[in-house]
Amino acid sequence: MIAYVAQRAGQAGVLLLLVSLVSYGIMNAAPGGPLAVYLHNPQVTADRIELLRHQLGLDRPWYLRYLAWLAGILQGHWGYSYYTGRPVLQMIAERVPATFLLMLSAFVLAIALAFPLGVFAATRKYSWADNLLSFGSFFAWAMPTFWFGLMLQLVLAVQLRLLPVAGMHEIGSASPLDLLRHLVMPAMVLGLGSIASWSRYLRSSVLETLGQDYVRTARAKGLPDRRVRRHVLRNSMIPIVTLMGLDLHVLFSGAVITESIFGWPGMGRLFLSALSNRDYPLQMAGLMISASLLILGNLLADLTYAALDPRIRYR
């Protein structure tokens, strides 16, 4: 097991290096560049842009800049944002709590609802309830996030005045209740998509497991239904765990559309603006952390398989 993890960690290191090289290359090949923001500003003249290019080191070839960036990262220097002049790591760190809170709430909401709904639908295959849930899932899945978000806002915040429209706190308030009220709508919007997709996967996985011989045997030997369901659920979880593993990095990287609609100060907005401004240091930091978490999520999913299914062993 330890050898396996060590081997995967080694592979991850090589993979991350490749990811960084390719990302840096693509980033530089994309038309525009960090100074494009100024090019469409009547106040910023050509000679200023030339000077900025030199100051930011953008007049050096990209591979030299990549090497400098890599050397910095290896020493723990993530650089400074081109636009705010602030340390990249600090800008990212201050977003972590808000992002994590929102994404985790959506995650928990999704788990809490997707599991019972998935199992419920599978055990009542082709009933009207199952059909209704299927319809609801596909509807929720197909619904554009921004539309659902704005509709929720209109109904719950503008018309009924039950919840705040946007933001994370009332200005000047730090109460957890206030935070919770701001959290409801974005977490719902984000959670809904996951509920829809996870419950579908779980439904088909449970259906498949229910058809297995050992389930029939368990039932034949008179095991109570509750015990049977527990075995079925555990055996149906492998595809869901894969999905969750792949979604782990989202806990960090946030959700651009939901954050924008609900004015939530999360990571998605930070990276979107880094991307549209071509703020290379911030963009690279976001990419690298996301990539690391994606790899980590995959590894965790693989390890969870072994915990779920004793037949799976890693050497």
Next chain:
Amino acid sequence: MSKGLLLLGLCCLLAAAPAGLATAAPPAGTFVTVVSENPDNLNPYLHSLLASHLVYRYVFDSLYTIDYRGQWQPALATSYKVSPDGLTWTFTLRPGVRWADGQPFTSADVKYTWQLVTNRDIHITYATGFDKIASVDTPDPTTVVYRLKEPYAPFRDQVVGAPIVPRHVLGALPGDQINRAPFNQKPVGTGPFAVSEFVTDDHVTLVANPSYWRARPRLQRIIVRIVPDRNTQVNLLRAGDLSLLAGVPPARLDEVRRIPSVVIKRYLSPVYALVQLDEYEFLRDVTVRQALDFATPKASIIKNVMRGQAEPAVSDMVPNGPWANKRLAPRPYDPARARKMLLEDGFTPGPGGFLAKGGKRLEIPLWTLSSSPYFVQAMQIIAQAWRAVGVYTETHSASAAALFGQNGPQWNGRDAALIFSWGQGVLPQNKINWHSMYIPKDATAPGENAERYSNPEMDRLLDAVDRTLDEARRHALYDRIQELEHRDVPVIFLFWFTSNDAVTTRVRGYDVTTFGTTPPEEWSTY
């Protein structure tokens, strides 16, 4: 569906727990507004986004300032005089002014601002005019003497109207540290408000500066919320969370008008939309450019795309400002005349009905910013109209970074005609747009004259107007400059944007024009 309902129920349960309405209007003395982007840098000389200006405008003062009627008014300076040769500008500063941290404001701060802006280690984005200064003398704490390298008329607009930054905060820092100074997030100014809290991508809180030199602000605080989605901003207004929503999106204007507690302030924005005609191939021919101007249905774009929230444009001087040439009128939409001009210019109809000359089809691709739905729609209307007169036109949209960046379509001639917005504000200086010295030299060099317009008379006029201090003479020169813009069509002027600010009825003292707002210290809310 059922899950949606279930969630809705859950949400209502959660919401019902804390009693009372979720939103209440801002308390008296608090003014809440919203911007779309996170202000990148609150140092006026290091920022790149408009959102930053919308925050630091409350924090800093300049020597003189343009009021909302368009008149220059003394601010940190009380008077100035210019030597007859135009080289020496002497300012008398207002005594007794203090920075928000209590330190006195003196001529040393004015001199330091020049030193900051011209420091080549600092990531300065705005330095126009400062490069004309040879030296700055400060004979006493309330006198500043600028000595210029050459007579330079735009000096007042560019330097005298520029924010003054504090020497006692920044003066001891080396350039590299100024790029990263905490000042950039929490600046210290002499203005009516001071930043007390900046939560990135959430809000900036500014509190009143009780010892503001002009008058004690009537508001206690201004909160600038940062919400990127325009529809959410309108929802915030409808829920009563905002005092002001500047620039209501035209598509939601009717809805906002119906909110009983909101008043709309409509004004002409000093920003125009244009089609830049890059002078490659057929676009070098002035007749082709004029014909395209006739073939562009500007009135239809104003009516159908902008929903009436725009005014016709004929030059780059805002029509209600002092510099607009009132004798010029936009070319009407006249496709028959456009086609006739092209035929007389030697074009003949070819395959598909498209015009051609010398075996080459008249091809003018249109490009615009994908981020602007208005421009994308306008582009389709223009493309259709141009095709109707026989111009082969394909349409493309791209991000700003891709469009304006190095090696983008601007440089390889692919974007021949480019729709975007521009404007030098209410001030007349437009040299960077039309002078041939600002034609970009290569694909990686920036330059504002990307249309590559070159006219020796225009160059002479633009050089002359910089040296001319006499107001009447400057007006005559700018009139001629606008005549040339109109005659030569380096760009097609589409329209001036009108803006609509939605202000709640609880706000007093707020007004806005093309030139700016009433002073923030006069605003109040109850």
